[in-house]
Amino acid sequence: MESLIKKIASSILQKDVVVSHRLLGGMSNYTFVVEADHQKYTFRLPGEKAENFVDRNIESRNIKLIEPLGITNHTLYLDLDSGIKMAEYVEGEILSTLDRKQHLEAVSNTLKLIHRSGIKALNDYDMKNRLKQYEKLNHHQNELYYDLKDTWLSLYKQYETDPLVLCHGDAQPSNFIIQNDRALVVDFEFSGNNDPYYDIACFGNIDFEDAKALLDVYLGHKATKEELKKLIVFRMFQTLQWHQVAMFKHEIGLSEKLHIPFDVVAIKYLEKATQLNKEYHEA
Numbered sequence: 167m168e169s170l171i172k173k174i175a176s177s178i179l180q181k182d183v184v185v186s187h188r189l190l191g192g193m194s195n196y197t198f199v200v201e202a203d204h205q206k207y208t209f210r211l212p213g214e215k216a217e218n219f220v221d222r223n224i225e226s227r228n229i230k231l232i233e234p235l236g237i238t239n240h241t242l243y244l245d246l247d248s249g250i251k252m253a254e255y256v257e258g259e260i261l262s263t264l265d266r267k268q269h270l271e272a273v274s275n276t277l278k279l280i281h282r283s284g285i286k287a288l289n290d291y292d293m294k295n296r297l298k299q300y301e302k303l304n305h306h307q308n309e310l311y312y313d314l315k316d317t318w319l320s321l322y323k324q325y326e327t328d329p330l331v332l333c334h335g336d337a338q339p340s341n342f343i344i345q346n347d348r349a350l351v352v353d354f355e356f357s358g359n360n361d362p363y364y365d366i367a368c369f370g371n372i373d374f375e376d377a378k379a380l381l382d383v384y385l386g387h388k389a390t391k392e393e394l395k396k397l398i399v400f401r402m403f404q405t406l407q408w409h410q411v412a413m414f415k416h417e418i419g420l421s422e423k424l425h426i427p428f429d430v431v432a433i434k435y436l437e438k439a440t441q442l443n444k445e446y447h448e449a
Contacts, residue, residue, distance in 0.1 A: 167196065175209050178243050178252055185209075189260070190340075197210070199255060206255035208352075211364070212248070213392040215418055218303055219400075219411060220355045224289045228357040231285050231332070234371050237276050238351055246341065254266065256350055266376050270383040272349035273342055275439035280351075281331045281362045291335060291358040293403050294319070300410035304417055308409075308432075315439070315440045316404055321399045321446065325361065333360035338371035367400035374401060395449050402442040409435035 168185045175183040181202040189197045189208070196211045212220075226244050233240060243252040261269060297315065301307065334341070335356030343350045366384055370377025381389045381397050389397070412432035415421065422426045 167260075168198075171198055171200065171209055171211060171400050173238060174250060174254060175202075175207070179207070191207070195421060200252075207242070208251075208253045208255050210249070210251040210253075213415075214423075215414070218414070219300070220249065221289070224287070224358065225355050228287050228289075228332075228354050229296060231287065232354060232357070235279055235283055235285075237279055237349075238354070251401060253352070256343055256345070256352075257417060258343040258345040258350065260342055261349065262339040262372065263346060266339050266372070267379060269342075269349060270346055270380050271347065272344065272347055273337075273380060274384045276277070276342070276349045276351055277362070277365050280334060285332045286408060287332050287358045289358040290330060291333065291356070291360040291364070293322070293360075293407075295365070297403075297406060297410065300407065300414070303414045304410060306413070306417070308436060310436050310440075311387075311406065311409060314402075314436065314443065317443055318399065318402050318439075319405060322403070323351050323395060324443065325399065328361055330359040331359065333362065333365045335360065335368070337365040337368040338373075339369065339376070361400065362393060363400045364404075367397055367402060370401055371404075391449050396445055398442050398446045398449070400413070402439050402446070405435045405439040409439070 172183050172185050174373055179202050183200045183202045186199040186206070189199060195213055195216065198209045200207050200301050222244065223246055224386045226246060229244070232238060239253045239256045241251060241253045243350060254407065255268050261273070334351055334354060335358055336353060337351065339355045341351055343352065365375050369380045377397060378389065378394065385393065409432050412428045416428035416432065420426070
């Protein structure tokens with residue numbers, strides 16, 4: 167893989183490239199740091215069949231809208247067919263490797279800049295239809311998934327008409343880069359108009375307690391029972407969404423190929439959805 171990346175990156179930059187190391191995180195892509203003439207870049211090679219989940223035209227348009235906000239790195243190249251992307255490398259620490267609780271204010275400030283920018287994407291994230299699209303990709307479905315989805319749909323009804331703003335769409339800790347007291351954010355594959363609670367819920371990807379803590383900081387007060395319930399509903403959707411993605415990866419043989427048991431990962435997401443449903447009703 168590294169020889170392929172070196173060849174493509176050298177062609178894009180018209181310079182000799184050295185592959186430095188791979189950045190870990192996410193289920194969809196292979197991202198490497200490459201160097202040319204003492205300059206660092208990130209090189210993204212999308213995973214197999216990633217085009218089923220990401221519209222590169224939308225990603226490209228949203229990146230152009232967001233870059234002027236000064237909270238992300240500059241994209242140098244994005245191929246709309248392959249999804250291969252090169253961007254300027256930014257120095258800093260990936261938040262998933264740090265004490266996340268120490269940087270909630272910086273993350274909140276960055277998300278607020280996006281949410282309050284007044285920028286509108288051309289696309290809505292459209293959670294309900296997105297689930298339907300993902301379901302069509304999988305030949306086998308778990309009965310528990312449909313039970314949990316029905317529960318989620320009933321809970322989501324009360325929030326369906328809430329205002330939508332531009333959202334990052336995958337605001338998990340591995341997509342934030344800490345520079346002193348700033349939090350830059352990268353990877354806008356899942357960006358679109360959505361509820362701000364969606365981004366806050368994403369921050370609970372490693373531990374849902376992180377999302378709860380971020381919500382308090384974002385709101386400027388201890389979240390009420392109703393605000394916490396709303397957060398739970400958006401996180402519950404995300405577990406159902408990533409269940410479908412993991413099942414798809416297993417069905418196309420990536421469990422064996424990548425030595426990652428995506429079928430087990432998929433079940434764990436349903437377990438998380440079940441726990442979130444319980445937490446909602448106990449809140």
